Amino acid sequence: MRVLAVPFVVPGPSGVAVRDRLKHLTPEDERVLRAVGGYQGVLASADLKIRCGQGLEHGADTWAARKRGLTKVSSSRIAGAITKASHDQWALGRRGQAAHVRSLEAGIRTLRHRLSLPLGAKGTKREAGGYRSKGEWFRKSRRLADLETRHTAAVTDWRAGRVRVVRGGKRLLNTRHHLAAAGLTVEQWRGRWEAERWFLGADGESGKRFGNETIRVTPTGQVSIKLPAPLAHLANTKHGRYTLASTVMFAHRGVEWADRVQANRAVAYRIHLDTVRGRWYLTAYWQRPLVRTVPWEAARTGGVIGVDTNADHFAAYRLDTHGNPVGEPHRFAYDLSGTTTHRDAQIRHALTRLLHWAKQCGVPAIGIEDLDFSSEKTREKHGRRKRFRQLISGIPTGKLKARLVSMAAEQGLVIVAVDPAYTSMWGGQHWQKPLTTPRRKMSRHDAAGIAIGRRALGHPIRRRTTPPPHDRRDRVGHRTAQAAPGAREREGTRPPATDHAPAGVPPSGTRKRQPSAPKTVRDAPRTHQWVQHPLMHPG
Structure with missing residues (x-):
């Protein structure tokens, strides 16, 4: 990774x-x-x-x-x-x-x-x-x-x-x-x-x-x-x-x-x-006179809107300061077919609706991926996948960056660029299913918007894990597997929440304690038969 x-x-x-x-x-x-x-x-x-x-x-x-x-x-x-x-x-x-x-x-x-x-x-x-x-x-x-x-x-x-x-x-x-x-x-x-x-x-x-x-x-x-x-x-x-x-x-x-x-x-x-x-x-x-850029710590104090850029729409989701999704997902569609003037107008219209929604929510920042497909659009990279190469080439990365930055500055909004690695994969893995309800249809792109917003806030993409039950011998232990914002490798694969592996054996390969004896003979497994000692034989 x-x-x-x-x-x-x-x-x-x-x-x-x-x-x-x-x-x-x-x-x-x-x-x-x-x-x-x-x-x-x-x-x-x-x-x-x-x-x-x-x-x-x-x-x-x-x-x-x-x-x-x-x-x-x-x-x-x-x-x-x-x-x-x-x-x-x-x-x-x-x-x-x-x-x-x-x-x-x-x-x-x-x-x-x-x-x-x-x-x-x-x-x-x-x-x-x-x-x-x-x-x-x-x-x-x-x-x-x-x-x-x-x-x-x-x-x-x-x-x-x-x-x-x-x-x-x-x-x-x-x-x-x-x-x-x-x-x-x-x-x-x-x-x-x-x-x-x-x-x-x-x-x-x-x-x-x-x-x-x-x-x-x-x-x-x-x-x-x-x-x-x-x-x-x-x-x-x-x-x-x-x-x-x-x-x-x-x-x-x-x-x-x-x-x-x-x-x-x-x-x-x-x-x-x-x-x-x-x-x-x-x-x-x-x-324009040079304006001092707002620090990242100040830009994330009021929450953020995570935006996932796709070939035909923006998938946006609002997150609070703690990285929790708020409300419903929003999608802003555009059509990039036709002339250059038509494509440019479509992008401007979609960005305008996005910025107006951000102002209505009172969010000071928008998180977006720092995309660059310069090495991904070659036909040697994806071979016969012509439709996929056309899909990547159709995403308006360069024009989107310039348009979004200039239009957001007029609305007083801050743009936070994040690393695009694994946002779609981890978003779909950790957020798509939990947020899907009979009345809310979550797509992989909506989940990616949440992942982008959490990364813009400085939080890991993964959700908090459920704490262990109280009836365990080690009691509650660690409440969650949530890593601190400054922890190294916090986006990597983490060990289980307890110190035991799923099979009941710790990583060292030895048990910390022996299994307890059964409380009743009836519950104990019958692994041997009763045999009388030779010295106690009547003959």
């Missing part, structure tokens, strides 16, 4: 993003936005190429040189925004490359293990067995060679600092070869491709007017853009600025945004075109 990780409080979000639509744009406004986005997009593509070519040799001097080159053809603030975006994209590609290497290593380990076993060897719950036939063994040996070749190339790129990044997205690039399946024409795909490669964004700067000098939004919602030097002839106001006919008014967090703008605090903006709907949007970003 592996060592369990200690529960911890997840830190809250560090930034905020709000969006509003740019309505009633004139044809001239759209022409200027397209021109600025296309021009700056070309500069961003060239800068990203230079940054990827530098690899690990990048430094402050090379960064300054790139920024000076972009300043000559745009402006200092636009150059800073482009170079920063290039750094962020290179770092994202670097993290994706590391995750790809780990995935290849997991597949190689599994294949090597299964290929080393005899044909038809049975597996266990933890490791798969051997392959069924010689044909399958041969095909998997070829796949192992392919994965080793890909792993060698990926490691070589990682050590050299070489990443492969596609501005606009690799998926959209591959869609060009499958336009019929995507339901797009060449013109539609070209418009979407160009819109994704535009660059219409600017970082904020505290102390500047309204928090941003390049894309400026006044408290009344008026939007103006500082045009690059080659496009300064398109300006309709002084100082080379172009003011849009549309105004914005952020309905969500509008008061917080207005306070920052009026105080000249930094606010970053991004303008993008939704080619499917034909709408322009403006997104505002700003950072």
Whole structure:
């Protein structure tokens, strides 16, 4: 049994993003936005190429040189925004490359293990067995060679600092070869491709007017853009600025945004075109001050709600401070089929209902598993179990973490992450049957929610055992087999509640006392016959 990780409080979000639509744009406004986005997009593509070519040799001097080159053809603030975006994209590609290497290593380990076993060897719950036939063994040996070749190339790129990044997205690039399946024409795909490669964004700067000098939004919602030097002839106001006919008014967090703008605090903006709907949007970003995380001891004082994440629903159960289940189980369903927008909306709706229920219960914390299926989604891990692999891949772990943390922070709730080991197995073993009644149907997922909540509170998952009866010679003895919160190996298998084994023999193999004599001759077992002594014989 592996060592369990200690529960911890997840830190809250560090930034905020709000969006509003740019309505009633004139044809001239759209022409200027397209021109600025296309021009700056070309500069961003060239800068990203230079940054990827530098690899690990990048430094402050090379960064300054790139920024000076972009300043000559745009402006200092636009150059800073482009170079920063290039750094962020290179770092994202670097993290994706590391995750790809780990995935290849997991597949190689599994294949090597299964290929080393005899044909038809049975597996266990933890490791798969051997392959069924010689044909399958041969095909998997070829796949192992392919994965080793890909792993060698990926490691070589990682050590050299070489990443492969596609501005606009690799998926959209591959869609060009499958336009019929995507339901797009060449013109539609070209418009979407160009819109994704535009660059219409600017970082904020505290102390500047309204928090941003390049894309400026006044408290009344008026939007103006500082045009690059080659496009300064398109300006309709002084100082080379172009003011849009549309105004914005952020309905969500509008008061917080207005306070920052009026105080000249930094606010970053991004303008993008939704080619499917034909709408322009403006997104505002700003950072929040660092808030000290609530200690774990304080987060569990008022109880917790344990949440088990599944492919189609959240199974939640409320627990008090002592780890006792309160009330009935709750399930919050969602449907992850369809488009990305539909899946995201389903997750938000389910999390909203969960958080509202937590506020109604007055619980200050929510316990959730720290899930990571990066090594579990490979087809080498589960072989032919395609439905199970699809089930694991469908669980929204990454998006769920980001959504839940940001949404819980707005409700004043704390998220406690726990180790996911054995929660479903032990929950079903110790909590599903005792809590099942004719009027309450407990599923394995509901029991797992209880296990997660108890682990978030610092309690072991197992229930308290029944104390021994009073008629035993050693009287009551220990009341329960419940381990203290700080006891080592408290989640492991424990000995019986008394010092005797079930068969009546202690672990040492010897009895502590001899069995008592029977109280009556009638109750005594007849193991021998009465025989008269030879000296007392009458003859």
